[in-house]
Amino acid sequence: MSAIRLFDTTLRDGEKSPGTMLTVPEKLRLAVQLARLGVDVIEAGFPAASEVQFAAVQKVAQTVSGPIIAALARATNPTDFDVAVRALASCARPRLHTFVPVSPFYRKHFLKKGFQETLDLACKAVRLAKERCADVEFSLVDAFRASTEDVVTMVQAVAEAGPTVINIADTVGYATPVEVENLFRSLKIALGESSGVMLSIHCHNDLGLAVANSLAALAAGASQVHVTVNGIGERAGNTALEELAAALKARLDHFGFELSLDSSQIGPTCRLVKRLTGIHVQVHKPVVGANAFVCEATVPPLGDASAQPPYQIMDPQQFGLHQAAQPVAKDLGLDVFHTLLQDMGVLLDEESLQACYDAFRQLAERKEELYVSDLENLLDETLLAPPQRYKLLYLNVSAGSISVPHATVQLEIDGQVRQDAGFGQGPVDAAFKTICKMTHRFPKLVRYEVHAATSGTDALGEVHVQLEENGQTVQGRGVATDIVLASTKAFVNALNKLEQKSKEPSVSEFTEWESWQPRL
Template sequence: MTQPQKSQPQSTDRIIIFDTTLRDGEQSPGVALNHSQKLEIAHQLARLGVDVIEAGFPIASPGDLEGVSRIAREVRGPIITGLARAGKADIEAAARAVEAAGKPRIHTFIATSPIHMAKKLNLEPDAVVERAVQAVTLARSFVDDVEFSAEDATRSDWDFLSRIFKATVEAGATTINVPDTVGYTTPDEMRKLFAFLKAELPAHVILSSHCHDDLGMAVANSIAAAEGGARQIECTINGIGERAGNASLEEIVMAFHTRADHYGYTTGIQTRELYRSSRMISRLSGMPVQPNKAIVGDNAFAHESGIHQDGVIKARETYEIMNAELVGREAAVLVMGKHSGRAAFRKALTDLGYADMPDDKVQHLFGRFKDLADRKGQIFSDDLRALVDSRSDVPQTFSLEGFQITSGMNMTPVAFVRLQTPDGPIDATAHGDGPVEAAFGAINKITGLSPTLESYRIQAVTQGGDALGEVSVSARHGETLLHGLGVATDVVEASARAWIRIQNMIVAGMGAERRQGEFAPGRI
């Protein structure tokens, strides 16, 4: 039998992680972070262990300059840099902004592709080289650490790139960044471009990649750049950034970590801080993370289908290539839904405290679970509890015969309820703050029981104007917590059914201390 080839690590080099969440990430349409938010993020990036924080574009606005300055003053550990066009005012602003940093860097750039030079800058290639050299020379008069980027490098002529990079290195640039500004390149092209530049430039120069995700290849292109010789990767948390975003930091880092056997590269990232960083960026930027996003999405460590759940229960590694804890998340979760199987159902019941349930009961409940899952999609713990507690073996001491609700604006809701009881039909009327509370009050009057409502959840389980509403209610009676589920097209009816079910369980003595009332257990 043919076995997959065991990989050999290509290199054990340390990759510099350059985080540009606060600069390119903030260029995401609609995102604007204030100073204190930027500072909070910068502190988290330092905890995460990034090597470089690009804190902003100081010439962009007085606020951006002040934001970068505060980070430079207050955040220690990473190199702090600010972006600057190849011009005096930009570079002076960047120099002012990073001057208080423990490790300051100025990052200057100019475009090198034919289209950018001709149409945007309106400059001849010679003039672009001259401007780049002047910019780096000026930046070096302020700091020792200068990065030069050739914007739109991947659509530039390779010999021209070599020329401008050699000139800027000569002028004092220590890091040379090769951006795929419009997300156009491919992994193979990137690998070859970096190998070419590595051969062209002096060995002390750090080559850097900066990839955009227009074709969904930013992470693959960044990794290919490393394979070609890049030792700095520019990226953002959650991959946020201009247009389709930048290469995602967490994906690159976890690819290196998980496939250390193949790549061998190391980073200084504290992987357990990844999830927290992602949540923070999502919260402060207002950009939600898609559920299926690798590493940090809600579903990244969730299993819904029965075959996978069964595998994970038997051995986690069957369907997981990394530990959720390793990226700072809770252990993998089994999501219960219509694709779940018996193994996961049994485990969910065990986790909820029903480990001793006999097999025939589990089988019976599993059928009802599938019916419910068909109607409502995801099944939560409360639903499962309600399913268990609402077993059809609960005697129907009370059942709903009918009800009528009067409610409206500026009037107290009133419920009229009729229940079938062992003594025949009984009616009651009650007021409440809302129609559901009024209905519960009327039911309590008839049963003589008044459990304390602990939680109430309502959810549409089908779609359309006649959607079924499912109400899941938890109530305490004495020391016992009981759960009831009611489904109906009318939400008050669904609520009443859930509440009556709880009362039937109390009467059936399902662990409850009964109140004094007319329905003694012996009469049921």
């Protein structure tokens, strides 16, 4: 039975989802959970892009053990490799990942180079990377809109430069399973049986074929698949980790591939990504959608059968999907609370543990019942706040069928306490407008979503907002038993992310750019 490697790129390609911005603590929290899940490779980011990206990759490399930690470096900019190596310096299993576009569409648009020039650039980049790191992955971007001859020629030439992995990327989600299978069979023949290079596949989901294409590549000889949790990513997203894992597990008889994943951690990982990104999955999404394991009881009867029909091909318990609804005792002592967090894969220092426990006790006083999902939200709220230029200190709102909705807000801005009040069409609108007046920032509210984290009238309200300002888009998140307070927290959270994002340069993964020099 063949072992398959999962290359998780949620922290890099997944973060390209519009409006998604993960802070360094958020990326570290997710990387720790990915390691607990058991992915083989974590692509931590693109360290040459900015100081924040560098810090995130460096922190993941320093903290996370088990998986290979990969960093992206552009073939067009040799200094990228040096920056990436510095970010990965403390990593036990580092990998450099570099790439060139192979299709005429991408080559002409991004590089303005012919095929031979691009081929020379690819081989040079792999050699540069090999001088700095033993483990190198090379990707052919937009490979399925290039001719098979060009792809095979580049793979053969690059293989001689000595990469560990060659990745074939369906960057625009153009391929079909038959085309994927045919190309990989051609590549296996071209490389020969003695080749020590591992073949990999990276698929986008523009035609809804990312998982199918990835499975086709595995059937034809690929040994690694690029995935993201919940399938997030630019446009229609990437190959969904949970869907690929479920297919390989449920149809082991057909595919015959083994994964190193702890399947019980799929549910917690998918929930974490949903909370951190604010990207909720649609109810019919395979494996993790709310209706994925629900069968309508009023299906047309066939005979006299009254029991539940045998529709279930997977056990949701195997994927940890029901853990969120498990109750948590309200009277936990600190030691038991600490043990519970450790069981959830959360390791904290004494100060952070005490802060989380204090927040837990406050929440327990406000809610009749507590669940694991409440605890997950509490941990995010307490541990993952971005650098705060704006800090919410106080909120009071008034609304109803008679009175005009108004809000009184107290903020700490750059260390100075300020207070103001304002009116709006409703309590949330009044709070948002008052904060805009106080901060002198007036971003566009692109998206506003409210979800209940658990059942019951006292459930935690989870609010996600998306703000746009000067071409920058970010998401904010807030949680509270009061929806207006949760909304205000989300708005302030997004403002802080806008502040942070405005200080980062915008860097293309393809274009030439004079890299900044990280402080060591």
